[in-house]
Amino acid sequence: MNKIEAKNVNVFYGEKQALFDINMDIQEKQVTALIGPSGCGKSTFLRCLNRMNDVIDICKVEGEIKINDYNINQKATDVVRLREKIGMVFQKPNPFPKTLYENISYGPEIHGMAQSKDELDQIVEDSLKKAALWNEVKDRLNEPGTGLSGGQQQRLCIARAISVKPEVILMDEPCSALDPIATAQIEELIDELKKEHTIVIVTHSMSQAARVSQQTGFFHLGKLIEVGSTDMIFKNPNQQQTQDYITGRFG
């Protein structure tokens, strides 16, 4: 089933066009990987999905982006509600310089999700458990989130994202700042999370895309060259460009 449908999405940074007529469907409760060389527009596309491009003054997004059959790319969309439903994890771990507890409780608090302190405690515990971080930090929830290691910080950010029970989680190169062990932990986590969430992940590592995703889209110079099942893209792509990129002939 399609969770997200992008139709004729064009993105401009001022005069410069960054994305050209992107049409892409994203399946529910699956992992969709977006791959391509640097500057190809995959992160820009990802940021269209939760309207994070609004932050950039000169950025203009055209076209239709339907989530649950509702076009989010219109003025009337309430971005606060949208971002409650669509969480995001960034390239560099960016926990708030507050305690671990406050990092997780922030989202539920501003969206009024917990009726009591107990309920909030429960949400924090659940989120940390789902992010496979609970056992490591349960005794130091009042220590600053910035004191964790890089991999732990990134899992904290994932826990923070899932604390508001989003339907979709967007991940923008979540492992690029991590070592291989931390990367493996995050990849395992992604596998686990896809049972409840739809995940879209931008990655530079083709092996990672092959490992974690079911669908893959290949971007090049702002165009979506090819999209399909990960198996098909990696083993038997339709486009010559995809083939060249996968085999490392350019990029």
Next chain:
Amino acid sequence: MINREEFLNKRYKSEKRFQFYGKSAIVLALLFLAIFLFKIFSTGYTAFQKTWITIPINYDPEFMYLDADQKPSIQDLEDSEYFDVGIESFAALDQNANEDQITDIKRMFAFIFEEEIKYHILSNPDDFGKIVEVKLTASDDLDQVFKGNYPRELPEERRRVTDYQLKIFDKLSAEGKVESNFNFSFFTNADSREAELAGIASSFMGSLFSILVCLAVSFPVALLAAIYLEEFAPKNRLTDFIEVNINNLAAVPSIVFGLLGLGVLLAVFGLPRSTPLVGGITLSLMTLPTIIIAARASLKAVPPSIREAALAMGASRMQTTLHHTVPLSLPGTLSGTIIGLAQALGETAPLILIGMVAFVNTIPGSPMDPAASLPVQIYIWAESAERGFVEKVSACIMVLLIFLVLMNLVAQMVRHKFEKKWN
């Protein structure tokens, strides 16, 4: 063909030379500072001492116009005159003194000798009718003589202190009747025309009130302006124009703000002249751009990743700003604010224009009372001819410097304590 060995040596040498230049610059700066501080402290430290002369005071009922046979009530003592008590006691210091010489002796003491004599009898009513030793404040000239700051070698006609006064003074001094103590009145008295009585209480309180008013006006305005400009305002020509003008405002000479205070606050709004209220508002015009610039810089220094994290969690822009960006920028903003206030504290010109240069001999109890301020006090005293004010100027500078150093220390501590480190 380049000799590599020589090439390397040259590089080491130029590196060393460069470091030497840097070190000499620092030494030079420290030297200037040391000379400045030495000059201030060496002239100023004596101002914290005050000279007293102990002489026998004759509480003869006759001089007090009271009945000798009857013990007077406190009220009687309160109401009676002490000028003659003083004069007669002065005359007793030299049996052969003529009229002029008695006047000379009188001038050896501060003009408040009457009150000091009265204060003594009020606290010791039993001394009525007796001759007792009382400590009187020495005049500023003799104060300087005692501290060794007075050029005694000048010919008499060029001195304010006569040979006769010096003779009497030296005699008393030899008898151990002259002493100097810590000068409490320098901190508790308001300004005075007499150097020995002048203190900084009025100007200190004036400065304190001005700074508080300045803080109360400029901090909220500047913070809101900075937050709006940095976080919410669209980046367009208008905001560029505003930014340039805020920077211009920071460069406007302070005297212009003084004229503005005079023309608008006093003339149009009719606020009370010479008050810390007006002074504070005028100074806040000066600190406003400083704080805005500091606040914007520290808002800018908050990593965008924190904003993105909050926005991606579904926080509105206001929530992102108030929950994350502003708290993180606060240490920088606060230390910028304190530095702006420290600047304002040292400001003289605008305060002169709004009338805080007036001679104020009362201690202000609120920002609505007339007051001087520390830098203006320095200016007033520096203009005074009496030798006694020279050390007062330096002492006042010392107090102002200590005030400034404390403020900068607080700024440093605020920055250190609340600064959060991220990755």
